[in-house]
Amino acid sequence: MSENESDVVITALENGPYLVTGAARVNDPDGGAWDTEGRATIALCRCGGSKNKPFCDGTHSALGFAAAERAVEEGT
Numbered sequence: 001m002s003e004n005e006s007d008v009v010i011t012a013l014e015n016g017p018y019l020v021t022g023a024a025r026v027n028d029p030d031g032g033a034w035d036t037e038g039r040a041t042i043a044l045c046r047c048g049g050s051k052n053k054p055f056c057d058g059t060h061s062a063l064g065f066a067a068a069e070r071a072v073e074e075g076t
């Protein structure tokens, strides 16, 4: 494992949420934490439409959320 790797992996799903796998703590702006105890995977809203932020509630599908971003390899 390189210094840039960790046990937490965040994957941007196609036109959907960020899927977070691993033991991640999700803090609010005041330093409080949402209860993610025992959840191996969480989905964080990136469309802005969830009624259960910061978590995805599936609303992105109804909104037709589209995100075309892709990671670009260094040196390419």
Ligand code: FES
Pocket (backbone or CB within 6 Å): 016, 017, 018, 044, 045, 046, 047, 048, 049, 050, 055, 056, 057, 058, 059, 060, 061
């Ligand atoms: S990404 Fe799913 S509700 Fe926003």
